[in-house]
Amino acid sequence: MADKITLGYTHLSGCTGCTVALADNYAGLLTLLDRYVDLKYMPTLADVRHVQKVDVSFVEGSCCINDKLAVEELKETREKSTVVVALGGCACYGNITRFSRGGQQNQPQHEAYLPIGDIIKVDVYIPGCAPTPQMIRNVAVMAYLLLKGTKEQKELATAFLKPLMMAAQRGTTACFCELMTEVINQGLCMGCGSCASACPVNAITHEYGKPQGERDLCIKCGACYNQCPRSWFSFDVVENYEAINEAIMAALQ
Amino acid sequence: MSKVVEISPTTRHEGHSKLVLKVNDQGIIETGNWCSITPVRGVEKLAVGKTPEQVPKIASRVCGICPIAHNLAATEAMEASIKCEIPKDAKMLRHILQLANRLHSIALHDILILPDLYIPGTEVMINPFTAEEPVRTVAKRIQRLREIGQTVGQIAGGDCIHPRNTRVGGMYRNCSEQAKTKMYDLAKEGLVLAKAQMDFMIAVLRNYQARESVTVGGMKVALPKTLGYHNQGYLATDAFYGSSSLDECPTWDIDRFKEVRPWDWYMGEMEVSLEEPRYPVGGTTKLGTKVNPQMEACTGIPMYDGQPVEVGPRARLVTYKNYDEKGTVGQNIAREMEYTDSLYEMIDCIDALNPDGKVVADYIPDGDGSLGWASNEAPRGTDVHITRVKDWKVQYFSMLVPTTWNFATCSAALTGAPWQLAEVIMRGYDPCVSCATHMIVVDEDNKLVAQKLIQ
Amino acid sequence: MGAELGKYKACVSARSTDKEILKHAQDGGIVTSLLGYALDTGIIDGAIVAVNKEFAAKHQSLIMRDNTNWDMVEPWRPFPAVVSTKADLLAAAGTKYNISPNVSMIKEATRSFGLDKVGIVGTPCQMQAVRKLQLYPIGARDVGAAVALAVGIFCMENFPYQSILQLVEDHAAMKMESVKKMEIGKGKFWIYGKRGQVVQLPLKVTHKYEQPGCHVCLDYVANLGDISTGSVGSPDGWSTVFVRSKIGDSVWANAMAAGVFETQPIEKVKPGLELVTKLANEKITKNKNTLEARKTFGVGKALRSPYI
Numbered sequence A: 001m002a003d004k005i006t007l008g009y010t011h012l013s014g015c016t017g018c019t020v021a022l023a024d025n026y027a028g029l030l031t032l033l034d035r036y037v038d039l040k041y042m043p044t045l046a047d048v049r050h051v052q053k054v055d056v057s058f059v060e061g062s063c064c065i066n067d068k069l070a071v072e073e074l075k076e077t078r079e080k081s082t083v084v085v086a087l088g089g090c091a092c093y094g095n096i097t098r099f100s101r102g103g104q105q106n107q108p109q110h111e112a113y114l115p116i117g118d119i120i121k122v123d124v125y126i127p128g129c130a131p132t133p134q135m136i137r138n139v140a141v142m143a144y145l146l147l148k149g150t151k152e153q154k155e156l157a158t159a160f161l162k163p164l165m166m167a168a169q170r171g172t173t174a175c176f177c178e179l180m181t182e183v184i185n186q187g188l189c190m191g192c193g194s195c196a197s198a199c200p201v202n203a204i205t206h207e208y209g210k211p212q213g214e215r216d217l218c219i220k221c222g223a224c225y226n227q228c229p230r231s232w233f234s235f236d237v238v239e240n241y242e243a244i245n246e247a248i249m250a251a252l253q
Numbered sequence B: 001m002s003k004v005v006e007i008s009p010t011t012r013h014e015g016h017s018k019l020v021l022k023v024n025d026q027g028i029i030e031t032g033n034w035c036s037i038t039p040v041r042g043v044e045k046l047a048v049g050k051t052p053e054q055v056p057k058i059a060s061r062v063c064g065i066c067p068i069a070h071n072l073a074a075t076e077a078m079e080a081s082i083k084c085e086i087p088k089d090a091k092m093l094r095h096i097l098q099l100a101n102r103l104h105s106i107a108l109h110d111i112l113i114l115p116d117l118y119i120p121g122t123e124v125m126i127n128p129f130t131a132e133e134p135v136r137t138v139a140k141r142i143q144r145l146r147e148i149g150q151t152v153g154q155i156a157g158g159d160c161i162h163p164r165n166t167r168v169g170g171m172y173r174n175c176s177e178q179a180k181t182k183m184y185d186l187a188k189e190g191l192v193l194a195k196a197q198m199d200f201m202i203a204v205l206r207n208y209q210a211r212e213s214v215t216v217g218g219m220k221v222a223l224p225k226t227l228g229y230h231n232q233g234y235l236a237t238d239a240f241y242g243s244s245s246l247d248e249c250p251t252w253d254i255d256r257f258k259e260v261r262p263w264d265w266y267m268g269e270m271e272v273s274l275e276e277p278r279y280p281v282g283g284t285t286k287l288g289t290k291v292n293p294q295m296e297a298c299t300g301i302p303m304y305d306g307q308p309v310e311v312g313p314r315a316r317l318v319t320y321k322n323y324d325e326k327g328t329v330g331q332n333i334a335r336e337m338e339y340t341d342s343l344y345e346m347i348d349c350i351d352a353l354n355p356d357g358k359v360v361a362d363y364i365p366d367g368d369g370s371l372g373w374a375s376n377e378a379p380r381g382t383d384v385h386i387t388r389v390k391d392w393k394v395q396y397f398s399m400l401v402p403t404t405w406n407f408a409t410c411s412a413a414l415t416g417a418p419w420q421l422a423e424v425i426m427r428g429y430d431p432c433v434s435c436a437t438h439m440i441v442v443d444e445d446n447k448l449v450a451q452k453l454i455q
Numbered sequence C: 001m002g003a004e005l006g007k008y009k010a011c012v013s014a015r016s017t018d019k020e021i022l023k024h025a026q027d028g029g030i031v032t033s034l035l036g037y038a039l040d041t042g043i044i045d046g047a048i049v050a051v052n053k054e055f056a057a058k059h060q061s062l063i064m065r066d067n068t069n070w071d072m073v074e075p076w077r078p079f080p081a082v083v084s085t086k087a088d089l090l091a092a093a094g095t096k097y098n099i100s101p102n103v104s105m106i107k108e109a110t111r112s113f114g115l116d117k118v119g120i121v122g123t124p125c126q127m128q129a130v131r132k133l134q135l136y137p138i139g140a141r142d143v144g145a146a147v148a149l150a151v152g153i154f155c156m157e158n159f160p161y162q163s164i165l166q167l168v169e170d171h172a173a174m175k176m177e178s179v180k181k182m183e184i185g186k187g188k189f190w191i192y193g194k195r196g197q198v199v200q201l202p203l204k205v206t207h208k209y210e211q212p213g214c215h216v217c218l219d220y221v222a223n224l225g226d227i228s229t230g231s232v233g234s235p236d237g238w239s240t241v242f243v244r245s246k247i248g249d250s251v252w253a254n255a256m257a258a259g260v261f262e263t264q265p266i267e268k269v270k271p272g273l274e275l276v277t278k279l280a281n282e283k284i285t286k287n288k289n290t291l292e293a294r295k296t297f298g299v300g301k302a303l304r305s306p307y308i
Ligand SMILES: Cc1cc2nc3c(=O)[nH]c(=O)nc-3n(C[C@H](O)[C@H](O)[C@H](O)COP(=O)(O)OP(=O)(O)OC[C@H]3O[C@@H](n4cnc5c(N)ncnc54)[C@H](O)[C@@H]3O)c2cc1C
Pocket: C024, C025, C026, C027, C028, C029, C030, C031, C032, C033, C049, C050, C051, C078, C092, C093, C094, C095, C096, C097, C098, C099, C100, C102, C121, C122, C123, C153, C154, C155, C156, C157, C158, C159, C184, C229, C230, C231, C232, C239
């Protein structure tokens, strides 16, 4: 087997729920570390204190632009990583930090928070609050195949990651509003219910089969929008679901 | 002449914090300041004007390691303010969820402290991720315990990182009979593993305690018998769950609480005068760097009866079970003892759960602006949320989070230890720094807003 | 085998051997029998199906609705439910021609319902949703691996509830309450009354009532189900069945061995695969044209396409 990919984990203004999600691969986490991923930098789990040069960086949390340290760390992460993955609702879309407006002790000037894609170029999105262990696992395995795999494996990984790269290019806002503006208003919703089951705060119900969003509950995580099969859908990948699921499971055996 | 050394950022815990240590010629800490440098997202401030249904869901996202405590304390503070009693089975589901979170959290903490410890009978420090035995078996057991905790939490709470099932007035859904059976099976399996894991960890901790010296980054450091001792008091509001202002006999008293800003408590501007490149990994802060804990600290200093207190597993054991071991090792052992405790209690709660019982209150008032508070015993200590709800809008919201209580206490506990072991002491508190960085209860005149509001 | 029918390992015409199921089922009772067999044998420990209002009101712990006044809920509105007995499966049999967001229950099924092995029935788009959340589980933690059996049903289009109401009450001049069964087949929309009356509407009148989201749908025969089934291609009372995945293959083989179904070779029945292929092509071609037209819908402005 080829060498492992190197991984960094930069923690900005997130709640560490994304880190817990990574750890919630349970025994699978140990397998990932044994075979595919060399954890170079992740202060929450290991002792290395400063951003390192790596193949892939996960960034958790949005970035407080009033905190010099955070902005520097984010930029340094970009400079030192081949691939930057925005992990979780806060890094991708701001999530609850979209509601921040400063004025709290002991740093009342910490007021403005941005999804990292508004400050650096981001390659891959893993939205959700919390993101899921399986999504993190799938991206980690695919990143490994992309960087270290055979030609076919590279192709598979490219196809798999493409929608997540397009999500990163698309922009830094997604909440229930995008489900309205880009799916329902566009005449694309067919009432499958994915959005309601994806929502981590039970903000979505279905009335006469169609999503009803309680916008006073929505925390702007972007899970509904990205889980919706009518936001983006890749036949190339999904039609091969069986083979891909099997490949991922086999990789972790 | 004392020197100043800074460890920044500290590692193997949640969030961003640093240690600024004034040490003597022997490298023994004279004054230690442990402070949060996590940006302040301002959850208490952004909560104002939002609905009491949304705020607990946001509060959960203050921290992904103790989200359950925040979600429950916030929800129950709302319920206390609007004076809403919830059905018994909703309470049971919340208890189960909370204990499940404690189980996973203790196990996670094991991973975080193991690298400071030795495999008994050897000089090998433990890398929890190594594939070699005996560590791999332990790592798998830890992950299985976490899986059990998270899965039970997911069943009772809808999701386990940020719970989805809690709502003001109770829970969205009760569990099915089948789900109840599944939780039972998991808890029973967990009990066997937890017992083994607890024994293993206690043995490893005792082995550490018995050492004359330990190695940090190649440096041999004498291990004081009083590592992590302090003379602050303890605060816990329940052996397991918590309390609220709706209780007949609340176990927390808002009048005994006061908070000051770090300005009064932490050291002012200094310059780093001791640098140690061997300190793992990457060395301490460069010589000549200006540090200013007073200005940089992102939290306040809460006090109970005029002094910082310790909260957490040991505080619970001291308060409710006469536990009496001081110091860092005693603190870690107390946490290990909560493994089986939480599983026995969880099994009792599952027993008591009636899957056919209703889980939402019949009537959920809109609130008249009364002050309500609720405490929840998070894995790492008492988490008190205070709120006022009027006409289904939050008027005021404040979170007194465990690690905030512990910042000042732990700072006191650093005194007398070799500076190289400061992080070991800090990790004994299982710090959760993002959590801690979210409180405001003082106004411009440094008066307690909460107290003022009561009058 | 053309792409329009998706990948499959076998295709047969089949019917349940359970007379009771056939009495309540839409066509050959494939869905209800298959899920029932899977429940019996522990392949699944519960299934997400579409129940009617009467069942939902009586079994509120099996559905997810707050704040519903059941007296005001109209007849023939489906509700997704998690059922775990054959009796409840039977109560859910039959097609409801309006939207039942079955995937909305898929996460909860693994939470408060406590399922480890989830069965689900759904339209082709719902099968796409299930597969997307298995590969890209953005908001579906611990769900993908719990999906033990996904049964797809063929689908030309679906309708908003109000469309069905207008078709039945205006075009067919019947009360919703008195309808026993609805069916689309042989180029017509059929409405059967409880008292035995039968009304047929030409599909021409139904088209304007279709759910717009269906017009970009590129799947007719649930290509992504483990097993998929529909009436088209088989004689009355029989169903056409595609066995597609490894899971589907093994479940089908075991169910056959257990005598759950009787089958005929699809080549032997009328109208057979030819009609299925024709309809699949019609749907896909029409909807590809819609997607094309969306690109030039405005003046220099396109409507969005979800496909990448
Ligand atoms: C909107 C719609 C359009 C259809 N169009 C066609 C078509 O063009 N050609 C064709 O051959 N077949 C079509 N079908 C499928 C057909 O009507 C039967 O559902 C299918 O043949 C299964 O019959 P059965 O006897 O095996 O199932 P049964 O044993 O009767 O079970 C049917 C199952 O489907 C579930 N169900 C009912 N309504 C819905 C719904 N709205 N959404 C999701 N699940 C539901 C029920 O809960 C039940 O479990 C359509 C179905 C639907 C819902």
